[in-house]
Amino acid sequence: xxxxxxxxxxxxxxxxxxxxxxxxxxxxxxxxxxxxxxxxxxxxxxxxxxxxxxxxxxxxxxxxxxxxxxxxxxxxxxxxxxxxxxxxxxxxxxxxxxxxxxxxxxxxxxxxxxxxxxxxxxxxxxxxxxxxxxxxxxxxxxxxxxxxxxxxxxxxxxxxxxxxxxxxxxxxxxxxxxxxxxxxxxxxxxxxxxxxxxxxxxxxxxxxxxxxxxxxxxxxxxxxxxxxxxxxxxxxxxxxxxxxxxxxxxxxxxxxxxxxxxxxxxxxxxxxxxxxxxxxxxxxxxxxxxxxxxxxxxxxxxxxxxxxxxxxxxxxxxxxxxxxxxxxxxxxxxxxxxxxxxxxxxxxxxxxxxxxxxxxxxx
Numbered sequence: 001x002x003x004x005x006x007x008x009x010x011x012x013x014x015x016x017x018x019x020x021x022x023x024x025x026x027x028x029x030x031x032x033x034x035x036x037x038x039x040x041x042x043x044x045x046x047x048x049x050x051x052x053x054x055x056x057x058x059x060x061x062x063x064x065x066x067x068x069x070x071x072x073x074x075x076x077x078x079x080x081x082x083x084x085x086x087x088x089x090x091x092x093x094x095x096x097x098x099x100x101x102x103x104x105x106x107x108x109x110x111x112x113x114x115x116x117x118x119x120x121x122x123x124x125x126x127x128x129x130x131x132x133x134x135x136x137x138x139x140x141x142x143x144x145x146x147x148x149x150x151x152x153x154x155x156x157x158x159x160x161x162x163x164x165x166x167x168x169x170x171x172x173x174x175x176x177x178x179x180x181x182x183x184x185x186x187x188x189x190x191x192x193x194x195x196x197x198x199x200x201x202x203x204x205x206x207x208x209x210x211x212x213x214x215x216x217x218x219x220x221x222x223x224x225x226x227x228x229x230x231x232x233x234x235x236x237x238x239x240x241x242x243x244x245x246x247x248x249x250x251x252x253x254x255x256x257x258x259x260x261x262x263x264x265x266x267x268x269x270x271x272x273x274x275x276x277x278x279x280x281x282x283x284x285x286x287x288x289x290x291x292x293x294x295x296x297x298x299x300x301x302x303x304x305x306x307x308x309x310x311x312x313x314x315x316x317x318x319x320x321x322x323x324x325x326x327x328x329x330x331x332x333x334x335x336x337x338x339x340x341x342x343x344x345x346x347x348x349x350x351x352x353x354x355x356x357x358x359x360x361x362x363x
Contacts, residue, residue: 020322021359024286027331028353038064038087039096039346042107043353047360050111061111064104065119065126068097085126085134096346100218101151105131106158115162132162139171143184149192149224150217156185157227165234182231186241189214189228189248192221196251199258206258219354222287225252226294233298249301252291253310259284260317275330275337279347281321285314286355293361311362318355 025047032044033055041060044052052060071085087098098104108117108128115129135158142148159169159178168175190197192214199207214221225248232238232245263284266277292311295301303311325331330348338345 020319023322024352024356028356031334031349032353035063037095038068040349042104043350045107045111047353047356050113061108062120065121069121084138085131100154102135102158103154105135106154109158109161136169137172139169141176141181149188153223153227160227160231165236185228189224193251196255200251200254206261209262219287220284222291226291229295230298253307256288256310256314274328276344278321278324279344282355283347283351285318286351286358288314289358289362290354293358
C-alpha cells in the first residue's frame with residue numbers, strides 16, 4: 001500500500017465510528033482502489049470523495065479517464081468514426097468498466113467536481129464539461145422502453161444534477177425538454193413501484209421479490225429513485241409533484257420491512273446461501289440509507305419521528321449484515337470469492353462503498 005493511501009487512511013480514521021461502519025469503509029478503501037477496475041474506483045469516489053486514490057498512488061478520477069476513456073465510441077460500445085467520449089461497458093478481462101451508461105461521469109458530477117476540472121486522457125486533456133456535453137449529445141429519450149429506464153438511472157441523475165427546470169438537452173437529434181424527461185421518469189418510477197404501492201395501500205406485510213417491476217432494475221431501482229428524487233430539490237418541481245413524490249418516499253419506507261422479512265426467511269430456509277443473502281442485505285440497507293440521505297441533503301426533506309426510527313432500524317440491520325459477513329470471514333476471503341462467485345465479489349466492493357456513503361451521511 002502506498003504512503004499516499006496510508007495517509008488517506010489516517011486522515012479518514014480520526015473520528016470514532018461504529019465498528020460495522022468502519023468495516024465497510026475499510027472494505028471499500030482496500031478493494032475499490034484497484035487501478036485496473038474503473039467501476040470499483042468510481043465506487044471508492046462515492047464513499048471517499050474525489051480525492052480517493054488508486055492503489056498505485058494516482059487519483060482515481062485520473063486513472064479512469066487516462067486509462068479507460070475512449071473517443072469515437074459507437075452506440076453499441078465499439079470504436080469507430082464519430083466524436084463522442086465514452087467508456088466500454090466491459091474490458092477484455094470481463095471486468096466492468098461502465099456497465100451502466102454514464103455511471104463514471106455521473107460519479108464525477110455527484111462528487112461535486114467543478115465542470116471546469118480537466119482530466120488526462122491518452123490523447124490530451126478533457127474537461128468534465130466536455131464529458132457532460134458528450135452525454136447530452138448522445139442522449140436518446142425513449143420513455144416507452146422498460147430497458148431504457150433500467151439502464152438510464154445514471155444518465156437521468158447526471159442530467160438532473162447539471163440542469164434546471166425549463167432547460168433543454170441539446171442532442172444530435174434535436175432538443176429535449178429536461179422537465180419532460182424528469183416527469184416521464186417519475187411516471188416510470190410509479191409504474192415500476194405499482195405492486196409495492198398496492199402492498200402499502202392494502203397493509204400487506206410484504207411484497208415478494210420476483211424480479212418484477214422495480215426489482216428488475218439494478219440495485220433494486222434505488223439509483224433510479226435517487227435520480228428522480230433529486231429533481232425535487234427545485235421548489236417548483238417539489239410543489240408540482242407534491243403527493244406523488246411523497247407516495248414514492250412512503251413506498252421506500254414500506255420496502256424496508258417488506259424486504260427485511262424476506263431476508264430473514266431466506267436465511268432460515270437456505271442457510272447455504274448465507275454469503276449471498278448477507279451481501280444482498282448490505283446492498284439494500286446501504287442503498288436505502290444513501291437514497292434517503294440524498295433526499296435529505298438535496299431537497300431539504302426531514303424525516304418525521306417514525307421515519308427517523310426506520311432510518312435507525314436500517315442502520316441496525318446493516319450493522320447486523322456486516323457483522324454476519326465478518327462472522328463467515330467474507331471480507332478476508334475476497335480472493336477466494338472472486339474465483340468462486342465473481343458477482344458477489346463485485347457486490348462486496350460496490351455495495352460496501354454505497355453503504356459506507358449512506359452511513360456517512362446519517363451520522
